[in-house]
Amino acid sequence: MSLFQSLKKKIVGKNIPIVFPEATDVRVLGAAVRLRADDLVEPILLGNPDEIRALASSRGLSIDEITILNPSDYPKKEEMVSAFVERRKGKVSSEEAQSILNDGNYFGTMLVYMGIAEGMVSGAIHSTGDTVRPALQIIKTKPGVSRTSGAFIMMRGERERYVFGDCAININPTAQELAEIAIESAKTAEIFDIEPTVALLSFSTKGSAKAPEAQKVIEAAEIAQKLAPHYQIDGELQFDAAFVPAVAEQKAPGSSVAGKANVFVFPEIQSGNIGYKIAQRLGGFEAIGPILQGLNKPISDLSRGCNEEDVYKLAIITANQSLAK
Numbered sequence: 001m002s003l004f005q006s007l008k009k010k011i012v013g014k015n016i017p018i019v020f021p022e023a024t025d026v027r028v029l030g031a032a033v034r035l036r037a038d039d040l041v042e043p044i045l046l047g048n049p050d051e052i053r054a055l056a057s058s059r060g061l062s063i064d065e066i067t068i069l070n071p072s073d074y075p076k077k078e079e080m081v082s083a084f085v086e087r088r089k090g091k092v093s094s095e096e097a098q099s100i101l102n103d104g105n106y107f108g109t110m111l112v113y114m115g116i117a118e119g120m121v122s123g124a125i126h127s128t129g130d131t132v133r134p135a136l137q138i139i140k141t142k143p144g145v146s147r148t149s150g151a152f153i154m155m156r157g158e159r160e161r162y163v164f165g166d167c168a169i170n171i172n173p174t175a176q177e178l179a180e181i182a183i184e185s186a187k188t189a190e191i192f193d194i195e196p197t198v199a200l201l202s203f204s205t206k207g208s209a210k211a212p213e214a215q216k217v218i219e220a221a222e223i224a225q226k227l228a229p230h231y232q233i234d235g236e237l238q239f240d241a242a243f244v245p246a247v248a249e250q251k252a253p254g255s256s257v258a259g260k261a262n263v264f265v266f267p268e269i270q271s272g273n274i275g276y277k278i279a280q281r282l283g284g285f286e287a288i289g290p291i292l293q294g295l296n297k298p299i300s301d302l303s304r305g306c307n308e309e310d311v312y313k314l315a316i317i318t319a320n321q322s323l324a325k
């Protein structure tokens with residue numbers, strides 16, 4: 001069974017409510033209609049209903065059975081404002097909250113926080129920062145996780161499937177944060193039916209180079225092994241030592257991960273972001289993500305260059321993440 005067949009099977013008929021703040025974008029609207037028609041999620045569209053209906057009818061899309069909520073005319077707005085002010089603990093006044101919650105990403109994130117939706121998919125017309133910031137402020141990270149991070153599922157055909165993290169959020173994580181990213185990346189792998197073998201990547205393998213950058217990765221591997229002894233985690237490893245069995249034998253004999261890794265954890269965002277794009281553009285891998293990990297509830301960030309299919313797939317992933325928690 002293909003990855004998406006398997007992910008769809010887990011959510012079909014469950015009516016998991018997923019909120020789409022960018023419903024006036026045709027890619028998002030088209031995906032929401034397909035998701036409903038395929039009985040995969042229960043979309044909640046945000047925006048001006050007249051505008052959304054006009055767009056749907058101009059594209060021949062039927063949205064009769066889909067819920068539309070207008071942030072500027074929402075019956076439970078007062079309840080939402082109070083919950084938001086309470087959650088932000090003195091950081092926003094009621095007046096500020098009234099105005100902030102007209103923003104679709106804040107409004108959508110509050111629907112998830114209040115349990116009206118189980119997840120959110122946004123970012124087709126918003127930057128990563130604008131999409132993710134409300135989640136960091138409202139949904140927050142799970143106990144034991146100090147930083148949310150962004151992983152990519154890298155796929156080529158049906159047989160090659162890897163997790164790359166963090167390629168999207170933390171600019172320069174500490175050793176402790178990197179350890180948490182490694183563990184969360186392992187959990188993400190499990191959602192995608194990948195049994196995780198986690199390599200913390202570096203330019204050095206098992207002490208071959210001495211530098212603070214490599215030392216951070218060594219420490220992160222030690223912390224991660226202590227925090228999650230049930231996972232196979234090792235580092236520091238160069239990519240070839242992590243991935244190629246013959247190189248692993250040479251450079252890291254005795255490592256339970258070297259030569260077998262399928263979850264690759266990058267030391268900071270530059271190598272992570274560059275690395276996934278090289279695999280995508282030179283290696284012909286499909287990059288699915290970033291999948292935000294470590295949050296209490298799933299919030300997903302689309303790329304602004306996304307198409308309808310990307311929105312459709314990310315919503316399926318988001319619904320699956322909501323089951324995993």
Ligand SMILES: CC(C)(COP(=O)(O)OP(=O)(O)OC[C@H]1O[C@@H](n2cnc3c(N)ncnc32)[C@H](O)[C@@H]1OP(=O)(O)O)[C@@H](O)C(=O)NCCC(=O)NCCS
Pocket residue numbers: 128129130132133136137141146147148149167168169170171273290
């Ligand atoms: C994600 C990002 C936008 C957050 O930065 P920010 O908006 O400046 O966030 P702030 O520092 O103002 O923090 C806002 C809140 O989020 C929290 N926060 C910030 N980063 C966090 C993280 N990685 N995990 C968990 N919480 C985080 C802060 O603690 C703060 O909480 P508080 O308001 O309750 O005290 C920022 O890390 C970023 O721009 N990362 C790179 C994104 C990017 O360009 N990626 C490449 C393309 S995919």
